[in-house]
Amino acid sequence: MTARRLQFPGALFDGKSAGKHPVDIELTPREIILKKPGHKPIHWSYSNLRWGAITTSPFHIEHGDDNDEFMETLVVEDPGFYASVLKIAPDSFSATKTQTDFNWKLYAAGIGLLIFAVYSFIKTVSPFLADKMVDKIPVTWEVSMGQSILKMLPVEQKPDPKVLKVLQNTVDLLEQSVEGNQPYNLQVYILPVKQVNALALPGGPIVVFEGLLNQAESPEELAGVLAHEIQHVLLRHSTRGVLRNLAQSMVLTLFIGDVNAVMEGVVNLAGELETLGLSREMEAQADRKGMELILSANIDPNGMIRIFEKLTKEESENLPKGKSISKENDMELSSYFSTHPSGQNRVAQLTKQMQPHEDRTWTPLFPNVDWNAIKPGN
Numbered sequence: 001m002t003a004r005r006l007q008f009p010g011a012l013f014d015g016k017s018a019g020k021h022p023v024d025i026e027l028t029p030r031e032i033i034l035k036k037p038g039h040k041p042i043h044w045s046y047s048n049l050r051w052g053a054i055t056t057s058p059f060h061i062e063h064g065d066d067n068d069e070f071m072e073t074l075v076v077e078d079p080g081f082y083a084s085v086l087k088i089a090p091d092s093f094s095a096t097k098t099q100t101d102f103n104w105k106l107y108a109a110g111i112g113l114l115i116f117a118v119y120s121f122i123k124t125v126s127p128f129l130a131d132k133m134v135d136k137i138p139v140t141w142e143v144s145m146g147q148s149i150l151k152m153l154p155v156e157q158k159p160d161p162k163v164l165k166v167l168q169n170t171v172d173l174l175e176q177s178v179e180g181n182q183p184y185n186l187q188v189y190i191l192p193v194k195q196v197n198a199l200a201l202p203g204g205p206i207v208v209f210e211g212l213l214n215q216a217e218s219p220e221e222l223a224g225v226l227a228h229e230i231q232h233v234l235l236r237h238s239t240r241g242v243l244r245n246l247a248q249s250m251v252l253t254l255f256i257g258d259v260n261a262v263m264e265g266v267v268n269l270a271g272e273l274e275t276l277g278l279s280r281e282m283e284a285q286a287d288r289k290g291m292e293l294i295l296s297a298n299i300d301p302n303g304m305i306r307i308f309e310k311l312t313k314e315e316s317e318n319l320p321k322g323k324s325i326s327k328e329n330d331m332e333l334s335s336y337f338s339t340h341p342s343g344q345n346r347v348a349q350l351t352k353q354m355q356p357h358e359d360r361t362w363t364p365l366f367p368n369v370d371w372n373a374i375k376p377g378n
Contacts, residue, residue: 005084012036013073025076027088032061034074044074046089057081134240139183139203142239146203153207155189162374164190166366167208170223173365174230177296184233188226196311198225200232202239214377215310219365223297224304227290235289237282287346291353300362301354308347 006027011020012034023042026033032049034042044063052060057079063072167188175186184204190213191197197209206229208222216222232238278286294301 005080006088008076008078008081008084010034010074010076012042013075015071015073020075023074025074025081027084029089032074134236134243137236137239137243142236143185143203145239145242146201146205149201150189150205150207153189153191155207156192159190160374160376162369163213163376164188166219166369166371166374167222167226170219170226170365171206171230173299174223174227174293174297177293178230178234182234186230186233196314198229200229200238202233202236202242204233206230206233210376213375215314216307216375217372218303218306219369219371220300220303221307221310222303222371223294223299223365224290224301224307227293227297227304228286229290230293231286231289232278232282235282235285237278237286240282241278284346284349287350288353291350295354295357298360298363299365301350301357303365305347305350305354308350312344312347 008025008027010023010025012023013020021036024035026035031046032044034044036042044061048063050062052062057077059076059081061074061076063074167190171186171188175182186204186206189205189207191199191207191209193209194211194214195209196211196215198212199207199209201207206226208225212225213222216225291301291304294304
């Protein structure tokens, strides 16, 4: 059996000066004894020691607590010192070491809890503030915001007049079925890109992507998408989305204090289409209200269902291999900037809403127009 070493040389720093004092160290089960020539022995209880790095030498041991004016430090070069301490006083040393580790774990847990609390506060308070503000925002502010975003989109400056007429006339027809007077100028614009997409901006502009025009096979299908976008405008969803992002920036400033960054974000807000991101609840509401608008206008609702079935099929084909459409990933399918949740659940809800009206006779929408002959790509 290897004998335990109890004697070690070391250097003591008293904290009062930069000088070091050579000492002889003796280990006992309850304390460390330091001996300096010509001085009385110094007794350090293990419970009053704080250890620095303990895996490699030199070892640094601090004596005292935070209330002491001077913190004493013992430095031991011998690589066997730590192992000897474990053998001579395992209980005392282990207790001290465990307490130190626990403090760090508690500190890390506290930081994690604080981060979670801040995140939850921002995510909860920001929508609350936005929802309180949205009804107080004047229409002129919405119009200005929508026009600012519109100017940053490369919309078609000279669209095909026949195509634009079908879109705008459809919007005008749907608008006639809106209850009461609404304050917005619902104007349609075409964006010449292949994405299957549509976008409602604050204050009235509705941007239809060319890819969606190619997918639609009838004015009734276009009407389904346009009714959905009209409801986003009337329900002020896009405005609410902008305000939520602005509120999040403002609340975050309370924690980081970076006012300049927030002001810069406000200035650039109009150019960030992602700030129009809408919640699943908003999308479901726009679907429901959009179908109500289609039914009120006596437009065949099967067109709305067909276009969303096409969107579902196309996006399912673009999913990674081995992944299928489900309630869990409906929101991942969308190519819409406004995160439209096109999926099986959406089609099912629209179909259920239409069923009580299956026996109705629908007025054909623009019977004298051959949409498939005039739509882009033909």
